[in-house]
Amino acid sequence: MSLAETSLAQIAAAAADRGGPGFAAVVESLPDPVLVISARDALDLADRRIIFANLAARELLRIQGEGVSLVSAIRHPRVLEAVDESLFGRMPGEAAYESGGAQERFWRILTRPLPEAPDGALLALLVMRDETDSRRNERMRADFLANASHELRTPLASLTGFIETLRGHAKDDAAARERFLGVMAAQAHRMARLIDDLMSLSRIELNEHIAPEGRVDMVVTVLDVLDALTPIAAERGVTLQAKLPPRGAAMMVGDRDQLLQVAQNLIDNGLKYSPNDGVLEIEVITDAAADAAIAPRMAGGVRLSLLSPDLAGGERFVILRVTDHGPGIAREHLPRLSERFYRVQGQKSGERLGTGLGLAIVKHIINRHRGGLAIESVEGQGAIFTAYLPQLS
Ligand SMILES: Nc1ncnc2c1ncn2[C@@H]1O[C@H](COP(=O)(O)OP(=O)(O)OP(=O)(O)O)[C@@H](O)[C@H]1O
Ligand SMILES: [Mg+2]
DSSP states (O other): OOHHHHHHHHHHHHHHHTTSTHHHHHHHHOSSOEEEEEESOTTOGGGOEEEEEOHHHHHHHTOOSTTEEHHHHOOOHHHHHHHHHHHTSOSOEEEEEEEOSSSOEEEEEEEEEEOOOTTSOEEEEEEEEEOHHHHHHHHHHHHHHHHHHHHHHHHHHHHHHHHHHHHTTTTTOHHHHHHHHHHHHHHHHHHHHHHHHHHHHHHHHHTTTSOOOOEEEHHHHHHHHHHHHHHHHHHHTOEEEEEOOOTTSSEEESOHHHHHHHHHHHHHHHHHHSOTTOEEEEEEEEEEOHHHHHSOOSTTOEEEEEEOOOOOSOOOEEEEEEEEOSSOOOGGGGGGTTSTTOOOTTOOBTBOOOOSOHHHHHHHHHHHTTOEEEEEEETTTEEEEEEEEEBOO
């Protein structure tokens, strides 16, 4: 009987003790890769052999069966050290491990000594824990903090600079003082808006898993936004062309303030990127299927769904569609638009430099409402943003 058979026999025996074939099957189907490693000779590296590998481990390490040498499956020195610690030091070990391939994954490897085999071989257990997601989240959090600090520091640096100037050579220059104070007010305003948006984003994320409960009319929501934006549109000569059903026709279950933010951000972006004297189209469509919301509308346009709801079939949606005739967005930027702080470089947005948080907020809100968000654009011709949200039937 080979060493491998001995230990598998042990496992099987243990399973039988517990009243059935369950135990071996459980280990085999554990989603985490699990190995049992045996060794006799501490000095012979090739002597560490994998005498058991469950399905997840066999797939990850691409090993056929038992008896394979450990170093041929995992070369990472820190992992081998951890294994030795358990085999020969009879102590728990731990190591980080990155598996390459098409998809890089980060693993935490834990090793534990196992009771010696009857033939005197030393045994150790090796369990792999997938930490790819938590690593990614950590990195995103770090990026987010770095971005947020950078965005706040820029206007702050400008404020500090102007304070210096006002204390110094501009002290007695009334005209310059007036001008600088104007710039300072704008920078302070920008910082305040950034903080508002950040707080709004974290609030939305906190309750993203709690279904909204209010009743909202998308038409009334859009009319509120249009009222607020009319003066800015007039200043720029932009015509706001609204095609809306009657009040009461576009009822949804939702959070009023949040849906207002969605309409506000999409229409505000459309206006911001509309050329002076252009036309911005705002449309609300009721009783639509999801397919209708994402159907192509521009000849030669690039399209992307930034968010799609889970569909059981037969759902009806209220669509909010904002169509502008501005610079549009190139294909390579589309997937990143709803990332926090992402702005297309070198794009003219008039005077109103945004924070790059608007679409991130929109996406989280729509997600909470179980809706979808799609973009379509032709560079140089404009962009269409389509939000669709479950209609109250
Ligand atoms: N209608 C549009 N046409 C062209 N580009 C757009 C349009 N809407 C958004 N974008 C691009 O997407 C980026 C992200 O938009 P988002 O609304 O998140 O940020 P913002 O408008 O820059 O700032 P904020 O909305 O926080 O004031 C914008 O900076 C812009 O580059
Ligand atoms: Mg915006």
